[in-house]
Amino acid sequence: MTTTVPDERARIRTALRDLARTTALPMAFGGPVLPTHHLLLSDLVGARTTSLQGLSVRPGTGLGGKVVTVAQPIAVPDYPNTPVITHEYDSAVAAERLQSLISVPVIVRGTVRAVLYAGLRHAAPVAERVLDQGTAVARELEQELVVRDEVEHRVAQLHSDQPRSELSGTEREQVREAYAQLRVIAQQTTQPEVRERVRGVAEHLGTSLERPNRTGSVTLSPRELDVLACVALGCTNADAATSLGLLPETVKSYLRSAMIKLDCRNRTEAVAAARKAGLLP
Template sequence: MPVSGPSSLLRPRDGDALRAELRRTAADAQVSVVFAGEVRESHLQLSEFFGTRTNGLEGVIVPPKAGLGGLVVDRARPLTVADYGRSSSITHHFDRPVLGEGLRSILAVPVIVGGAARAVLYGAIRECAPLGDRAVGAFVQAARRLSDEIAVRDEVDRRLAMLARQSTPDRDPMAAAEVREVHAELRSLAQTVTDTGLKQQLRALSDRLAGACDGTPASTTAIVLSPRETDVLSHVALGCTNVEIAQRLSVTPETVKSYLRSAMGKLDVHTRHEAVVVARRLSLLP
């Protein structure tokens, strides 16, 4: 997981997203025990648990190919064992904590981002019986949701790191264009996430970019654009047509026109170009 760079203090903990998804999956899958961990430098560390009776698995570090989790990290695909203690398909480095917890049938599903496992979700029961389709489906869906969430966070980190390497926008036209591109992409990314906190954070970051271009916080103006109005104007500033904006924001062209008219009314202007100019003057856009 990225832990450094200009956005490290701004990025929410991926462990928080993992815990929230695990809690949701515990209800959906209806299995006795669920647990999970993040992958760092190819090693899986177990950290989140629901339904366990002991603390034997807490903090366990699983190297690649070791046990069920290490094999899942190495192969980057879901695996299951119906009787952990007797399985010949895995190593038995972790029999003591796993069997001490009474776990027998276990499913492990990796969270894949960019072709590599970034976390592993487990579902387990204390009987030697296959986990049902409902449980497997719930864990696979959870892994996909987490994969999308982490990919968005990675992209934000990448964009902000790239932005930090640019020159001061008001001195470098190329850097100014990059700031505006990043601003628009942050607005678009905010529409793709389900985590309300992350959505608000992405929008807050874009607002900071807008104010940073002239050192004036956007909140100092009396005019307040809605998040969607800002989304639309940020793409108008890039020269996008209504159809292109609609595609980027996953709305209809008519909806884009509606938000644009509303923004123009608030800014007291009559054209798209004037709306962008005034919004920039008020630090509502970079």
């Protein structure tokens, strides 16, 4: 089955551009941590050479390898002479004339998944502000990778590529639960393009159930669908508000609006009508 899941490598590239922009440092680079725990320097921003491109950094070695091991940000104001790291990769760093560097881990559920660097081409103390900015970029990337992992996990778990007729009652409820939870995840992410991609995956999961063609002219807004999807899981207005980052009164307003559009008197009828109309799985 093909899904529109945000690509991890693309997200790292975007994070490095954000890192260069927010820190105003002339070079940013980094990459994913492979299953072997080696760090692969896959992407460079502001590079003058290709000396760092594709470099594989062993765990515990160099600046990035130490960050992988200790899972904490590290700043070195004088890279060539710092005693806090090993120096296996000095020639590659020297080719870029880098001397002052920060390196921050991207930690997803306790595992370092990527490392981001930014640096200057002269020795200088690293401002605490710069390290904080780098950490903020890493945390945003962490959030996007959590979303990506959750989408992939749910798609694999549901085996939604099997024929619709083979879905059991339990599997149908799993699809509905995953649909609702993916809409919640989409709402929680800060990246608009990722939000739309995750919603697209939710809709793809919804097609695992036999959904009738949409009837009539009823159209619900994305927020109304988010609220109804939570209601379909048995959430109260307060539960839905917490999940979607809304006020309870706002949830109540969206629910009331959906009920009016669906010509229903209560939340249970609204969910049933939305399913009948093909708006919910």
